[in-house]
Amino acid sequence: PAEQQALKQDIRQLLRQEDAVLVAHYYCDPEIQALAEETGGCVADSLEMARFGRDHSASTLLVAGVRFMGETAKILSPEKRVLMPTLEATCSLDLGCPVDEFSQFCDQHPDRTVVVYANTSAAVKARADWVVTSSIALQVVTHLKEQGKKLIWGPDKHLGHYIQQQTGADMILWDSACIVHDEFKAKGVEDLKKVHPDAAILVHPESPDSVVQMADVVGSTSQLIAAARDLANDTLIVATDKAIFYKMQQAAPDKLLIEAPTAGNGATCRSCAHCPWMGMNELRNMRDVLKTGSQEIIIEEGLRQRAVISLDRMLTFTP
Numbered sequence: 140p141a142e143q144q145a146l147k148q149d150i151r152q153l154l155r156q157e158d159a160v161l162v163a164h165y166y167c168d169p170e171i172q173a174l175a176e177e178t179g180g181c182v183a184d185s186l187e188m189a190r191f192g193r194d195h196s197a198s199t200l201l202v203a204g205v206r207f208m209g210e211t212a213k214i215l216s217p218e219k220r221v222l223m224p225t226l227e228a229t230c231s232l233d234l235g236c237p238v239d240e241f242s243q244f245c246d247q248h249p250d251r252t253v254v255v256y257a258n259t260s261a262a263v264k265a266r267a268d269w270v271v272t273s274s275i276a277l278q279v280v281t282h283l284k285e286q287g288k289k290l291i292w293g294p295d296k297h298l299g300h301y302i303q304q305q306t307g308a309d310m311i312l313w314d315s316a317c318i319v320h321d322e323f324k325a326k327g328v329e330d331l332k333k334v335h336p337d338a339a340i341l342v343h344p345e346s347p348d349s350v351v352q353m354a355d356v357v358g359s360t361s362q363l364i365a366a367a368r369d370l371a372n373d374t375l376i377v378a379t380d381k382a383i384f385y386k387m388q389q390a391a392p393d394k395l396l397i398e399a400p401t402a403g404n405g406a407t408c409r410s411c412a413h414c415p416w417m418g419m420n421e422l423r424n425m426r427d428v429l430k431t432g433s434q435e436i437i438i439e440e441g442l443r444q445r446a447v448i449s450l451d452r453m454l455t456f457t458p
C-alpha cells in the first residue's frame with residue numbers, strides 16, 4: 140500500500156541523513172528484512188548482527204530485533220548511537236533471568252565457569268565469564284570442557300540440555316525457556332512427517348528435547364538457512380520463528396517449507412510461531428526513532444566495561 144511505500148521512502152532517506160545503518164534479525168517482518176538488505180544493512184543471526192554492528196563505519200545503528208541485540212551492539216560500540224524501533228521489545232529468556240537471582244545462583248557454585256546465552260541483559264553478561272549465541276555455543280562449551288571446566292549455563296534450559304547432551308560437559312542449568320520455541324510439539328511434527336515422509340526436519344535448539352531429537356539438523360537461525368539450501372530434500376519442516384521463511388525461501392527457492400506445528404495434531408498453526416517482541420518492530424516506529432532519536436540504548440559505562448569482557452571472549456574465540 141501507498142502508506143508502506145511512503146514509510147520505506149522516509150526510512151531510506153533518514154538512514155542516509157543520520158549516517159545510520161539498519162541491522163535486522165531474521166525474525167523481523169519480511170518488509171524490514173528486505174529494507175535492511177536494500178539499504179546496505181544486514182539481516183543476520185544474533186552473532187552476525189553483533190559483528191556487523193561493531194565493524195560498520197556508520198555512527199548510528201538502528202537495531203531491529205529485541206533489546207538484548209541493541210544492548211550487545213552498544214556494549215561493543217559505545218561510541219555509536221544505538222537506536223531500536225522500541226525498547227519494549229524484550230525476550231522471555233532475558234525476563235526469566237533477573238541478575239540478582241542469577242548472581243546468587245552463581246555465587247552458590249564459585250568453582251564453576253559461568254556461560255550465558257546472548258539473550259540476556261547487560262548486567263547478566265557482566266556477571267558471566269562467557270557469552271555465547273546458539274551458532275557458537277557447542278564449540279565454546281567443547282573448548283571449556285577440554286580445559287576441564289565445570290559450567291553454569293543460563294538461561295535457556297533446552298539449549299543448555301542440548302549442549303550438555305552433545306558435549307558431555309558438566310553443566311548446571313538455569314530454568315528458563317523461549318516462549319515461542321517451547322510451544323513446538325513432537326507429536327505434531329511426527330504427524331506431519333507421516334504426511335511428508337521425505338521431509339527433513341530443521342530445529343532451533345531452543346525447542347524442547349522431544350522435538351530436537353526428531354531433527355535432521357539442529358542449529359541457529361543462520362545454520363538452519365544454510366541447511367535449507369544444502370539439503371537434498373525437497374520438503375523441509377522447520378521449527379523456529381516463521382519470519383525466517385523469508386530468507387530461507389530465498390536460499391532454497393524450489394523447496395517446500397512447512398512450519399512445524401505448535402499444537403498436538405499435525406495441523407500447522409499459521410500465526411503461532413512468531414516472537415511477539417520481534418513483531419513490535421514496525422516501519423512506523425523505525426521511521427519515528429530515526430526522526431526523533433528516541434528509544435536509544437544507554438548503558439552505564441562501568442557495567443559496559445564488565446559486560447564487554449565476556450562478549451569479546453565469544454567474538455575473538457576460534458575453535
Ligand code: 13P
Nearest residue numbers: 184185186272273359360
Ligand atoms: P539466533 O542466534 O539463532 O539468531 O537466535 C536468536 C534468538 O533469539 C532465537 O530465538
Ligand code: SF4
Nearest residue numbers: 205230231317319414
Ligand atoms: Fe527471545 Fe524466543 Fe523471541 Fe528469540 S524467539 S527473542 S528467544 S522470546
